[in-house]
Amino acid sequence: MANSTPALIVVTKFHPAADVRTLHGLGVRDVGENRCQEAAAKAGDLAGLEPALRWHFIGQLQTNKAKSVAAYAHAVHSVDRPALATALNKAMVAEQETRGREPLGVFLQVSLDLDLPATAAADAPAGRGGVAPADLLGLAELVESLPGLRLRGLMAVAPLGGNPDAAFERLAGLSATVRESFPHAGELSAGMSGDLEAAVRWGATHLRVGSDVLGPRPAVR
């Protein structure tokens, strides 16, 4: 388990770019977004900030948006199927050739919804997303083989209404399994405002916190 303090990613979805600028002024460097268009617009608005913000994409992502996300993202926490990994890789290889970028950091999102059938449709993930635990190692192997991506670890959202400790215990076990094959991929993106204490107990290295930092989100547009 990680003993060091987890990194805080402030989830700024629905909040305007001006608020993200304020956070940057307060020292925040890592921000999380879950909608492609909104994130691209804000990243564009704030591209001149020094030191640069690191944009973490944490939402469900269609393959046809991979190129847009690769242009600004520091990491994608929601890679949950082979088609998305290959689309992000293709976009990143182009970024590397034209702009000399580092490989894109990737967290594999695991589904911890035990009772739901796996809904890994080819390109329209249902529910909260996430690869089924049985398919996790295969996806990790694929990401490892792609030069534009760097496997960092796992991400999960605790099932609604479930016990977050049980969910994150399971995630910690899956992380240990992944580390047996990929020792460098031990990071864990887990914990939001409602369950971050449980996530820290189970070794979270990255917390994705929105409302506990920024208050309630503005109404959905």
Ligand SMILES: *Cc1c(COP(=O)(O)O)cnc(C)c1O
């Ligand atoms: C919105 C969101 C968060 C932050 O949620 P809060 O409850 O506001 O802390 C974290 N992770 C994901 C995947 C999200 O979509």
